Structure formats: structure tokens, C-alpha cells
Amino acid sequence: MIYTGGTLEDPDMAKTAHAIARFLPDQVHSVWDSKSAGALLSDIVPGSMCRAPVVSALDQGLDEFDLVIGFAPIGGDLTESQRADLAAAMRPGIRLVNGLHEPLDLPGTLNLRHLHATSRPIAQGMEFDSFRVLTVGTSHAMGKMTATVAVHEEMSRRSVDVAWVATGQTGMILAGEGRVLDSIPVDFVPGHIEQMLSEVDREGRIVLVEGQGSIFHPSYSGLTASLFHTVAPQAFVLCARIGQDHHLGFRQRIPSVQQALEGYAALGAALGVKSSCVAVSLDSSRSTPERYYEEKARLSQATGLVVVDPVYEGSAELIADAILARMGEGV
């Protein structure tokens, strides 16, 4: 069961719930959101096959289950009423899966952000053998996790030797492992990334790393820089959204796709990482189909790259092709 506390219809806020609806449709029993009660999850989440009902209270008929907090407020705090909902809900048999910054001390809670926050590995500047692809964004919440998982699904379908590394709370829920990097003290972030990469690194394998934040974001550039430096991806996928001008909740403008490509090239130069963009993953959920196809054509032309919305077009086929082609070139 997913708890979204009135936020389900806001895809930025309820992004964990939307991702689960999209990528783990068979594992959702119901969604607890009194504001949207009565609908099916697939009515609300574009591209989801999940026909689980949205209900207005905790399901009393279930025995042992995970109650997953499916939204992420900026700053990480619950409202009083959300907090009261959860406190009233807890009973033996429920595991509350909490990916928020704020640790909850309700019995039976798994605080995802606090699983790794006290371990202090120092990175060694390790080199890896796999072909590593990082998703980066023009801003945060631009579909980096979605593109990563969609490409992984597509490559797995083709039996490519591929793994992916989850770096945020939603990714951890989808992958069943990973670490919430944004909660880790800044000096130890590279050490945690190296530990995760070491576990999946193998020559000839593709490792897709879920990116975080954006080098252009006033708050989240440090984590993006650490990921770029430590992963040292041979290729990256740039994620952007049509029709969003400003960083969500901030007054700073988001760069254009072309400016962002220049920015990440400069970042690579600063960090001594040779990496180039292999595809643009476009989120068209705020746009019309006409605008999407126009923007896609314009950007393909301007950048010479594959440009596609893997959710709207229902597949990450072209991005997977582009990555395999780049890997074949032995970059």
C-alpha cells in the first residue's frame, strides 16, 4: 500500500508513488489518498498499467504489508495531518517504508535515508571496468530515475549484460537496494558511490547510474558533481522537461538543452572526466503532443543526438540503441 497524503495528483510531489505505479504495477495493492479516493492509479499516473484503487483510509483487510510513503516534500517534512495519519495507522504487521529526510520513530519503520548515513567510507579514486552511463538533468526531478529504469528494462528484455545503481529513495524502493546519497555527509558520498559501483562492476557490462540533482541547481549541484567525478561515466543521458522554465520552487531559470550540454562538458573538463552525451530523455508530461514532436525534431537537429520521451513513447528503445552503439565504438 502507498500513502500519498493528498499529494497523489501532483507528479513532482508524489514522484515515488508515480514511479512505483509505472515500474512495479503488480506490487501495488492500493493507494491511501483521501483527496483522490475512488479513482484507479492508472487514471492518475500517465503511462501506468496499475489498476490499484485509491482509497480514503488504511486498508484494514491486509495482514502483513509495506506502507510506502510515496511523496517527497521539499525539505522533507510531513504536515501535521500526514503525521497524524501515519501515527494512527501503525500496527503490528505493517512495515512503514520512509524515504523522507525526517526519520520517523514509529515502531516498524524502515528509514531509508538513515540506513547508510552513519557509515563513513572515504573514496579512493577507484577505476572501473564496466561501461558506465549516468543520467543527469537540466534541473532536478527531470526524469533521471525514470530514464534509468526504462533503459534498464529495455536492455534486460534484450538480454544485455546490464545493472543499475539506485541513488535515491524511489530508486531504492524499485531496485530493492541502493543508497539515498543526498542524506550522506558530503565527504563520504564518493565513498558510498564507489562501494555501490564495486558491487556491480564487470568488464563488458553496462552499468546505469541513477543521477541526482543537477549541476545547475542552487541546492543540488554538489551531489551531481560528486556523481560525475566518481562514476566517471563514459557516456551520459541528459534529462530535460518541455515547458518548465524554473527550478521547481526556485526563482532561477533552467538552462536550455544546448546550454546544459555545454555546462556538463565544462564540468567534465573541471573534473578530468572524459564523457559525452549519448541521448536526451525528454519529459513531455507538461506539454502537448504537437509541442513534443516539434521540440524533439528541433533538438535532434540541433544536437545530433537521439531525443525521446521514454514514457510518452512507451519505450526507451532508442536510448538503449544509442548507448549500445556508443559502447560498440569503444569510447
Add this chain to the structure above:
Amino acid sequence: MIYTGGTLEDPDMAKTAHAIARFLPDQVHSVWDSKSAGALLSDIVPGSMCRAPVVSALDQGLDEFDLVIGFAPIGGDLTESQRADLAAAMRPGIRLVNGLHEPLDLPGTLNLRHLHATSRPIAQGMEFDSFRVLTVGTSHAMGKMTATVAVHEEMSRRSVDVAWVATGQTGMILAGEGRVLDSIPVDFVPGHIEQMLSEVDREGRIVLVEGQGSIFHPSYSGLTASLFHTVAPQAFVLCARIGQDHHLGFRQRIPSVQQALEGYAALGAALGVKSSCVAVSLDSSRSTPERYYEEKARLSQATGLVVVDPVYEGSAELIADAILARMGEGV
């Protein structure tokens, strides 16, 4: 009293003790380090006027005092014997000032790294009115804190309107305020920087910000990127050391001063920060005077910048001049 647990003669390890000896000579009563007992602090720390004795045990004659842990092992852990020393030492009247990653739970301990680790401010991308100067390095432990404090002392002597912002444990001990940024979860680092800058920001004032890490360091690039982004310094001072080829404890090479200038220029381009180098602060403590003067002349010629070792030459006069000149140009 400063506790250095056998590390005093290693300036990289005991850098907190060395900085206190250099900048707060009147405030040191004695140093507890059985390996170097019998010497005076000024015998061991180059450029220090501090004639406090190095002793082999806790001073029993003192009543109320701070016992400052004056060294910083990589990774942040004490050895068993250091831990035993401190546990045996504690008694009422002693405040143990601990800047290590590891919080100590001895009674009377002030754990500097944990004062701000649980507050979660989100940066807003604030703009500031002061003229901001950040120290950056070719690697970590290249004298960024030393250059910052030395320039601040020099400018204060001239009655310039200047403030400095401490971002590490030693800086906090010297300044009496500040935050240990490297222990803060990566997403909140910019918010903490904005809070500190807000407190000292004023048009016409120079604000010197103590840098951390290095964009070239495998572990510490994320924090450097966050500082560069959030401080958005109009000018920066590049700190480098003669005669050190590799990042301390790492196998990766340190870039040359010219490569580092290119790297920070690329970082500025990636982050949208217009900033340029105003001076090179050279640490010559591992070098001969001949080598220092040769390197200084070569780098001045090659970069067109002021190049000086403020410790060896006993003053940060030229760096202060360069900053004031740049500010006067209204960059």
C-alpha cells in the same frame, strides 16, 4: 591545552594544532604529546611565536580549560591509545573540543561536527552584496585556511571592512564560530553556506570564505563545487604546495597550478559563476628557499598573478593588495 596524541610533528595530521600555534599563540597553555615532550611549540611549528611547552601528560595544575583535539586522521577515527588517553583525562572543568568526524560521548565534550549536522536548510540561490573571495586548492590541505586567516589579519590591520567565514573544524576554533561543512548531508550544504553568508553580507565589505577540499580531489570535489556555486566568489585565491605530487594518501596526481587554473575556470563555466583567480598562495614548507623563489618567479611570469607563501614570507600583504585592487576594478 591541545592534545595531539603523538602526531604533533606531522603538519598534515596535526594541522589544527599548527594553525592554533600560528594564529592564536597567546591562547595556548601547553600541548599534550608524549612523542614530542620537552620541546616548545615554536620549535616544531614553522612561523609560530607560541612558546607553550609540549608535555607528556594532561596538566593537573589547570582548573577550567578547553582540551582541544589538535589533529585530524583521514577518516576521522582515533587510535585505541588516543581514545584511552582522552577517556582517562576527562574530569569536571575540562571542555573537550572535538572536531573529528567521530562524535565522542565523554562528559564535557563539544562535538563541533555535530552542532549543525541535524539542521536542514535548503538553499534558495541567494545573491549577496559583499565582495566575496574563496580560497580553493590544487588538493586538500594546501593552506586554504591559513591563507584565509592571514589575509583577514592583514586586512583587519589596515582597518578594511572585512569578515571571514569558517567552514572547517580548525577554522571554527580560530573564528569562534562557523560550521564544519564536510559533515553536513550533501543536499543541505548550500543552505548552511547561505545562512553563514547572510550573517556577514554587506555592500562594500570583503568576505573571505575558507575553502574546503579541491575540485581535483577524488573524495572532496563535491564540497568544493557547492562552495564555488553558493559563494559565487567574484575572485578566488588558488592554494598550492611546492613539492607534493599526489593527493595526500591517494595515488592520483595533483594538477599543476596552470592546470588547476584551467580546471577552476571550467568549474565556473559549468556552474554559471563568473570568477577569476586573484593570487596564488604557495605553501613552501616542504621546499628549500631556492626552490621557493624559483617557483614563485616562474609562476608569476606564467600566470601574471601575485604568487606568495604568506607563512614563509610572514605576511599576506601582497594577496590583500591583489584582492583590494580587484575589488577596486569593480569586477
